[in-house]
Amino acid sequence: MRPRVPFLVVVSLVAVLMAGCSASPAAPREASPTSTSACAAASSLPSGETTRLSLTVAGEDRLFDVHVPAGHDGTTPSPLILGFAGYRAPVGELEREVGLNDSGAVVVYPQPASSAVGTGWQGAPYSSGADDVAFTTAVLDDVESRLCIDTARVFAAGMSNGGGFVSLLSCALPERIAAFAVVSGAVYPATNPPCPDARPVPVIEFHGTADDVIPYDGGTRHDAGVVPVTLWLSQLVARNGCTPEPRSETVSTGVEKQSWTGCRDHVALVHYRIDGGGHVWPGAPGSGEHVDATTLIETFFTAHPLP
Template sequence: MSTPMCSTVIRNWCAGISVALTTLAMGSAADAGCGPAADACTVAEGEYHIVLPKDGATAGVPAVVFLHGYGGSGKAALRNAAMVNGLTKRGYAVIAPTALPRRPGGPRSWAFLPDFGGRDESLFLEAVLQDAEINFNIDRQSVVLSGFSAGGFMVSYLACAHPEQFAAYAPVSGSFWRPQPDGCAGPVRLLHTHGWADDVVPLEGRYLGNRQYQQGDIFAGLDLWRDTNGCTTHAPSRSWKQGDHLRRRWECGPEADIELILVPTGHRVPNDWASWVVNWFENSPLSQ
């Protein structure tokens, strides 16, 4: 695999761990890259954007890598003010890679199924992680992979095939397509968030492309994760309500916990999601 590096034009900006933040009109969230004009960081396999917490860390910076939905981009994903501000205020960097078009000139999306072709997304994200570790002091041992919709599907497939690549996985509104994998490579920490009223990725799944593809059932996906994590029972370790959302948690051993958050909304990233994922990842009492 080629050694990732920032382009010559923006190399000097990538040398440090600080990055200029540009305030967006829609909120106080900022998008950033390897330079003051929010240029993308480039690696051999593609590009990504990054926002760092304002208070720099002397040790490695934890991060959430967030994969955008169908037709989106890394830069556009960072316009989610609630998500970016929520994570950076907790000391986390937000890394937003960009998918490639499935066909020339077409919408960008992630190659989570073999039929979609394209690059090896695991290798691409590995290049992103290496570049961010070198240039932005990211702590490789404290990185959560998350994503929304198509990005959430990509997260689920990567968690299944490469459970050791990230410290934890947190898909939003995306799991597996049918037929889902027969098995996964190993146990994971996984937080799945989904809207009860989601009609784009319904909890039960749906057909797409003249029935050529079928989104999977979220609960069937959770069944696969329980088997993967070696859970001895399908019954959750705990079920509770917090505000307007419902939670279930399965504690199946060290680094093998699963949590489901159901919200009453549709196809979107909940405004409070940043706090939920950090509290869960850090095993905070706030998430219990």
């Protein structure tokens, strides 16, 4: 990935300077002033490095990696991104391939529990049965106790099965995670539960029309149904109270951006439909796609902190 301006850090610092100012009703959601106050304790993890940590959830030892950006001083609140890899993805692959560590945010890579057929996240037919929502909550509690985190700027991004789990988190933890990114998401019914009483959530999504692993139009994988992308998006449109029809524009060769307007609470819903695209993270090495998902995700996250 090419070097990028650390969008998330720039916006977080602006929020610190602007704390206490009122926002225009038409402006993107602003973080609450209390979430950006300086931290008193120094960081307990080394900056510029990735550290492997563990904790116990429901009697099971679980692992997660934490990348602290270089220059993190332990007193200025930092955004945090949760990065969820796909089914059977080698440990560290997501960190190596997609470039989230260049965002300037603290990036946390939880590891799924092992099952008889591999590693997968809660809600997928091949998952271990572990409560990964509880694991995610425990990880956030742990990292926020160790580092200076802006709790209004905690985000989640996932690829494939990890993207499906991010869909579940958007329903399960909307009060804890500000915005969500799903890439080639394996959205099964169990990762797409009804959540009519949940708050509106900002979501950005990428999917290729020629994805032969998780079909764009849905299908069956591992003896379970895959929710069609258009159906999943329509459910988010209803949840967020957006205008039913999106605004469409071609942003690159074969890439159509669909944006829904009029959503409640100034949230946003954006979908990148990649004509002929496969089961990849667009912009990652070897993806062959004409759009950089990581940069777009970072920009989207900066605009959508918790209210």
